[in-house]
Amino acid sequence: xxxxxxxxxxxxxxxxxxxxxxxxxxxxxxxxxxxxxxxxxxxxxxxxxxxxxxxxxxxxxxxxxxxxxxxxxxxxxxx
Amino acid sequence: xxxxxxxxxxxxxxxxxxxxxxxxxxxxxxxxxxxxxxxxxxxxxxxxxxxxxxxxxxxxxxxxxxxxxxxxxxxxxxxxxxxxxxxxxxxxxxxxxxxxxxxxxxxxxxxxxxxxxxxxxxxxxxxxxxxxxxxxxxxxxxxxxxxxx
Numbered sequence: 171x172x173x174x175x176x177x178x179x180x181x182x183x184x185x186x187x188x189x190x191x192x193x194x195x196x197x198x199x200x201x202x203x204x205x206x207x208x209x210x211x212x213x214x215x216x217x218x219x220x221x222x223x224x225x226x227x228x229x230x231x232x233x234x235x236x237x238x239x240x241x242x243x244x245x246x247x248x249x
Numbered sequence: 250x251x252x253x254x255x256x257x258x259x260x261x262x263x264x265x266x267x268x269x270x271x272x273x274x275x276x277x278x279x280x281x282x283x284x285x286x287x288x289x290x291x292x293x294x295x296x297x298x299x300x301x302x303x304x305x306x307x308x309x310x311x312x313x314x315x316x317x318x319x320x321x322x323x324x325x326x327x328x329x330x331x332x333x334x335x336x337x338x339x340x341x342x343x344x345x346x347x348x349x350x351x352x353x354x355x356x357x358x359x360x361x362x363x364x365x366x367x368x369x370x371x372x373x374x375x376x377x378x379x380x381x382x383x384x385x386x387x388x389x390x391x392x393x394x395x396x397x398x
Contacts, residue, residue, distance in 0.1 A: 174398075201333035202251045204397070208335060213398035217334050 174215040175240040181210055183228045183235065199223040252319055252329060253336045254394045259315045260308075261387040267304045268380040271296070275373070284369040293369055297376070339393040347386035354378020 184190040192210070196203045199220060208214035209224070216224065225235045275296060278284060283292055316330070358374040 200331070201335070202253075202329070202331055204251055204254070204394075205333050205335040208397050211397070214335055220334060 173212045175238060176215040177212050177237045177239050178209065178235055179237075180206070180224065180235065183230065187228060195224070195227060198227045251331070251336075252316075253332055254391075255319065256312065256315060257387050257390050257394070259311050261384065261391070263304075263308050263311045264380070264383045264387065267300070267307055268376075268383075270303070271300045271376075279369075284367070290368060293372055297372070300376070339390050342393065343386040343389035346389055347382035350382035350385060351375075351379055354382070 180195070184192070184195060192206045193203045196206045199206075200223070201220065205214065205216075209216050209220075221232060221236055225232045228235060278292070278296070283289070354375055354377065357378065358371045361374055362368075362371045
């Protein structure tokens with residue numbers, strides 16, 4: 171199953187925030203639980219707005235929540 | 250399963266029912282020879298207006314009933330009818346496919362017209378492809394929800 175180039179630490183951050191449920195996070199950021207599931211599994215790359223909302227829900231900067239995997243690949247294999 | 254995902258099954262059911270009823274009556278009228286003669290074009294127009302009006306009413310009633318049943322089944326005093334960005338993305342992807350099918354249907358109808366087919370046949374080719382596009386659009390959305398992205 172294809173994955174996006176954007177991975178994330180949402181699962182760990184949920185655990186660190188009193189084991190916040192996917193449903194609770196979905197309610198905070200205003201999406202369905204299925205969308206949080208898809209983002210967490212890196213099957214769906216959220217919009218910039220939703221990414222910021224998720225980061226704000228954890229009081230973390232965006233780059234601590236989401237990681238662009240393409241960046242690492244580029245660093246390992248420079249053009 | 251969220252509301253939006255379940256409502257696709259209702260839309261699929263209503264689309265098939267609406268066009269099924271339409272084609273049932275149209276074929277009856279066709280075999281009676283009602284689409285020949287001076288009144289034919291007016292009858293085609295009336296049939297399509299009935300299809301649109303009936304379609305709107307059936308869709309509204311089905312979705313209202315479904316919303317009530319959804320609220321009862323989920324046993325949630327505040328059931329979520331939320332449509333988020335992923336739902337909208339699925340809609341747009343499916344709509345693009347439907348647009349191509351309708352476009353193809355329009356070209357096919359023009360070919361039929363150019364080959365000397367009747368206005369009745371031409372319009373029904375467009376409607377047939379519209380029905381197929383509607384069904385494929387919903388099936389694609391169901392597929393996207395099952396795939397998850």
